[in-house]
Amino acid sequence: MPLLEKASRQREAGEGMPPAPTQGSVTTVPEKSRAERRASFDVADFPMPTGREEDWRFTPMDRIGTLLRDTPSGAHLAVDTELPPGVTLTSIPSARARALGVPAPQDRAAVLAFAHTDHSGGVMHLQIPADTVIADPVRIRLVGSHSERVWGHLVISVGAHSNVTIVVSHEGTARLSEMVSTLVGDGAQCTLVSLQEWSSDTIHAAQHDVVVGRDASVRHVAVTLGGQVVRMSTNITYAGPGGSVEAFGVYFADAGQHLEHRLFVDHNAPHCQSHVEYKGALQGDSAHTVWVGDVLIRASAEGTQTYELNRNLLLTDGARADSVPNLEIETGQILGAGHASATGRFDDEQLFYLQARGIPEGEARRLVVRGFFADIINRIPVAELQGHLMQAVERELAGAGLAEVGTPDEPTLTATLTPTSDPRTADR
Amino acid sequence: MTVLEIRDLHVSVDVPATGGGEAEGPKEILRGVDLTVRSGETHAIMGPNGSGKSTLAYSIAGHPKYHVTSGTVTLDGEDLLAMSVDERARAGLFLAMQYPVEVPGVTVSNFLRTAKTAMDGQAPKLRTWVKEFRAAMDALKMDPAFAERNVNEGFSGGEKKRHEVLQLEMLRPKIALLDETDSGLDVDALRVVSEGVNRAKEADDLGILLITHYTRILRYIRPDFVHVFVDGRIVEQGGPELADQLEAHGYDRFLAPA
Numbered sequence: 134m135p136l137l138e139k140a141s142r143q144r145e146a147g148e149g150m151p152p153a154p155t156q157g158s159v160t161t162v163p164e165k166s167r168a169e170r171r172a173s174f175d176v177a178d179f180p181m182p183t184g185r186e187e188d189w190r191f192t193p194m195d196r197i198g199t200l201l202r203d204t205p206s207g208a209h210l211a212v213d214t215e216l217p218p219g220v221t222l223t224s225i226p227s228a229r230a231r232a233l234g235v236p237a238p239q240d241r242a243a244v245l246a247f248a249h250t251d252h253s254g255g256v257m258h259l260q261i262p263a264d265t266v267i268a269d270p271v272r273i274r275l276v277g278s279h280s281e282r283v284w285g286h287l288v289i290s291v292g293a294h295s296n297v298t299i300v301v302s303h304e305g306t307a308r309l310s311e312m313v314s315t316l317v318g319d320g321a322q323c324t325l326v327s328l329q330e331w332s333s334d335t336i337h338a339a340q341h342d343v344v345v346g347r348d349a350s351v352r353h354v355a356v357t358l359g360g361q362v363v364r365m366s367t368n369i370t371y372a373g374p375g376g377s378v379e380a381f382g383v384y385f386a387d388a389g390q391h392l393e394h395r396l397f398v399d400h401n402a403p404h405c406q407s408h409v410e411y412k413g414a415l416q417g418d419s420a421h422t423v424w425v426g427d428v429l430i431r432a433s434a435e436g437t438q439t440y441e442l443n444r445n446l447l448l449t450d451g452a453r454a455d456s457v458p459n460l461e462i463e464t465g466q467i468l469g470a471g472h473a474s475a476t477g478r479f480d481d482e483q484l485f486y487l488q489a490r491g492i493p494e495g496e497a498r499r500l501v502v503r504g505f506f507a508d509i510i511n512r513i514p515v516a517e518l519q520g521h522l523m524q525a526v527e528r529e530l531a532g533a534g535l536a537e538v539g540t541p542d543e544p545t546l547t548a549t550l551t552p553t554s555d556p557r558t559a560d561r
Numbered sequence: 562m563t564v565l566e567i568r569d570l571h572v573s574v575d576v577p578a579t580g581g582g583e584a585e586g587p588k589e590i591l592r593g594v595d596l597t598v599r600s601g602e603t604h605a606i607m608g609p610n611g612s613g614k615s616t617l618a619y620s621i622a623g624h625p626k627y628h629v630t631s632g633t634v635t636l637d638g639e640d641l642l643a644m645s646v647d648e649r650a651r652a653g654l655f656l657a658m659q660y661p662v663e664v665p666g667v668t669v670s671n672f673l674r675t676a677k678t679a680m681d682g683q684a685p686k687l688r689t690w691v692k693e694f695r696a697a698m699d700a701l702k703m704d705p706a707f708a709e710r711n712v713n714e715g716f717s718g719g720e721k722k723r724h725e726v727l728q729l730e731m732l733r734p735k736i737a738l739l740d741e742t743d744s745g746l747d748v749d750a751l752r753v754v755s756e757g758v759n760r761a762k763e764a765d766d767l768g769i770l771l772i773t774h775y776t777r778i779l780r781y782i783r784p785d786f787v788h789v790f791v792d793g794r795i796v797e798q799g800g801p802e803l804a805d806q807l808e809a810h811g812y813d814r815f816l817a818p819a
């Protein structure tokens with residue numbers, strides 16, 4: 134019998150940091166099982182949270198409060214799309230979205246987004262036809278330009294046995310609560326990348342749901358670099374046996390940023406797999422990241438294989454990473470279940486080794502941080518996006534003045550820094 | 562002609578607190594080292610475990626853990642101790658480490674090209690670089706797939722040492738400090754690694770400071786000078802015959818009576 138764990142909640146934080154005031158275990162509302170968490174389409178089921186609830190205890194309530202007030206808004210983000218032939222994007226009423234089988238909202242921000250999208254242009258419905266290979270990525274670019282509250286909902290229907298990569302990017306200034314409901318048909322192969330590259334004043338709450346069809350395989354990638362507060366909850370459920378999910382994430386928090394990623398993989402069907410891997414870097418005063426990885430293996434889910442990993446790299450003092458893996462197992466008939474979580478400081482021995490080969494300190498730091506993220510970024514199946522993200526990571530690094538020598542695009546050195554490191558493509 | 566000159570070098574480390582107690586404060590490890598290494602010369606430094614051999618190597622290379630409390634280290638008259646770690650490397654110093662460090666996510670080929678670019682101040686010409694790189698790996702009996710593995714990650718002891726010598730051959734320093742490059746190698750690997758060092762020496766008239774605990778590597782890399790290192794100092798110097806004596810009698814006669 135492979136590793137069987139009933140892991141207790143644990144947290145790790147930057148050394149010497151006081152615990153967050155909302156974190157005390159005495160005031161936290163207890164929860165026996167992740168399965169008990171409320172899910173409903175009715176706003177009344179989600180009273181205003183106090184910040185002491187299990188799912189809100191890390192979130193800065195004062196800053197996210199604007200997305201918890203029950204006020205309709207006609208505002209929306211600018212939408213820019215690249216839709217390959219056969220792919221359609223239409224607007225549908227929320228009642229229709231619900232009839233399609235989107236999972237219910239799981240917190241107040243999400244239920245308000247669901248309740249109010251009809252007033253702000255309706256639900257966006259992206260449809261990928263069945264039995265089709267869509268070679269080019271589908272792109273949806275959402276751009277905010279004001280601080281009015283926006284309620285948004287994107288439903289993605291991925292046809293059975295199709296093969297598609299979808300990139301949803303978020304930029305600009307916004308106060309956005311968003312639901313993204315991805316319904317993946319049987320046997321489909323789907324990659325969904327959600328990029329959060331907001332301006333530094335944006336507040337963003339998101340609930341991503343992925344319903345994995347029988348024998349479907351899904352890769353869900355969250356990349357969060359920008360925004361003042363980003364809180365993204367990703368819930369994965371299986372509509373039949375044989376589904377396989379990879380949920381990857383990359384985040385980089387600077388001074389004052391709060392980036393929170395919550396995952397819930399609900400192994401509710403037999404013979405399914407999940408692999409969760411999130412990596413984050415933090416730098417600057419009061420940079421705060423939260424990663425919560427809940428995995429529930431229900432009694433019916435025999436033959437489950439699951440693994441989750443979260444690693445955080447503290448680049449400076451004063452940053453804080455909370456990491457909470459949680460594995461609940463209700464059946465012994467599984468193939469394997471494990472988790473790992475580690476938060477560490479920048480490794481001076483790595484730096485010494487690279488510098489001892491003549492590589493200047495700033496350059497060495499960039500290499501190490503790129504290396505830290507590379508194994509995740511390299512698994513995003515859009516080459517130009519890989520390059521884009523590596524550059525974005527470099528800009529983040531440069532932002533804190535860590536890049537000591539040269540700028541990220543210093544001409545003589547960029548060629549050696551391509552993530553793939555293939556000399557044939559690196560030197561062109 | 563390059564000269565590395567070490568004069569009356571004293572080095573201490575901060576001994577960290579153990580078991581929740583007070584930090585012990587600085588501990589002196591090197592207690593007055595004098596040594597001169599010139600181009601083309603091979604100096605073997607031999608001494609028991611814990612005598613401070615790695616401390617000497619790290620101090621010259623500039624590891625931040627080691628504090629030079631007095632003495633000088635110069636390379637062709639330039640003050641090495643005033644330079645950063647990478648400046649020392651670019652000045653022509655190379656340290657093959659006893660315990661090379663893993664760098665996750667950074668491939669050997671990316672690492673080496675970045676290092677070469679930094680050393681030369683410009684990116685190497687792609688075609689010649691790839692050719693040289695392949696040839697060097699081949700000579701060290703390294704699988705080409707090695708180039709795409711992450712630096713030292715999951716390497717065996719022998720692979721780590723080959724990788725150090727690969728860097729030595731590609732980066733072409735003037736003076737190389739080899740810290741127990743022979744330890745953990747079987748006889749075949751020892752020969753391959755030694756041949757690499759000898760190639761580097763021939764190609765660039767390299768000056769070598771060869772730190773070792775055992776005499777067996779001296780059968781492949783002939784030293785011009787042998788220094789016996791005990792308790793943070795050189796206690797005896799001689800030619801290759803000194804190594805033979807050590808082989809026959811061990812370090813016992815150099816150790817202070819208990």
Ligand SMILES: Nc1ncnc2c1ncn2[C@@H]1O[C@H](COP(=O)(O)OP(=O)(O)O)[C@@H](O)[C@H]1O
Pocket residue numbers: 574575576577590608609610611612613614615616617626
């Ligand atoms: N970072 C360190 N902190 C504390 N003690 C150290 C440190 N590095 C070395 N030492 C001590 O210094 C002495 C010499 O170590 P080292 O230079 O590694 O010896 P060698 O390489 O000859 O085996 C040993 O007693 C070792 O325990």
Ligand SMILES: [Mg+2]
Pocket residue numbers: 614615616659740741
């Ligand atoms: Mg040693």
